[in-house]
Amino acid sequence: MPELPEVETIRRTLEQHVQGVWIKDVQIYYSSVVKGWEGQEFADVVKGRQITSIERRGKYLLINLDQSWSILAHMRMTGRLIYYPAQYQVAKHTHVVFKLDSGELHFADTRKFGRLQLVPTEHKLEHPSLLKLGPEPLEAEFTPEVLGQSLSRKKVNIKAFLLDQTMVAGLGNIYVDEALFRAGILPERGTQTLTEVEVGKLYSSMRQVLWAGIEAQGTSFRDYRDANGEKGSFQVALQVYGRGQEPCQICGKILERKKLAGRTTVFCTNCQK
DNA sequence: CCTTATGCCTGAATGC
């Protein structure tokens, strides 16, 4: 499921191929993926425009077209944006095909949760979905003080806090569990029970695990692929996610699996306090 | 304002 490192990898791999190219035509095979617009209206607006740049905010991608419109894209769990240098078959779960002046861009999504929507470029960051987002964890705006302030105002467990995109943008179930393990903090801990030292550890762990995820070009646990259709490699570095009932790689104790904040959560009751 | 629950979806894994 594309989280910050995966979406950033898609952004980078996609930009290499499509920056500066023109969209000649758009074909829509499942119109619900387009949010707020009729499929044909979406296609008519996008057709004939040039892709100028691609940005990321949290788990969202912004594909900027000219200076007027941007496509705001979210992959949710199984969404893919894949570039093909030549014409390519419309596969089973392909919902939108952008015909470019060099190659094609396919939006595919098995689960059909992912969405594309058009936003005016001039007001792109004022879109309600983006306005709600908390700070970018890898940017300078995010400091241990900012994290500590947000934690002190909330009354939920740390797992729910880190999944909340309005607190910090970009972490999902995988990187939350990995960051908490690396910080040595139990996911059930209340936000207001963390000491200053623990907040510092959590801050560093979050940034470290997100950077490592980007360097590994993402986690391909199941469906994730970058814009070249390639897998990432961070799944081999996972210490807890997907390892419930396995021995902890640090201390050997069997990892616990529990539903928290509605998500499967894996942790070590020995290494995490 | 806050927190928790539900719907959206398909395919893999599991249960009987």
Next chain:
DNA sequence: TGCATTCAGGCATAAG
């Protein structure tokens, strides 16, 4: 073997 059930989970929206 085959069919039914459970699980995976980000976000918008509804409900409490």
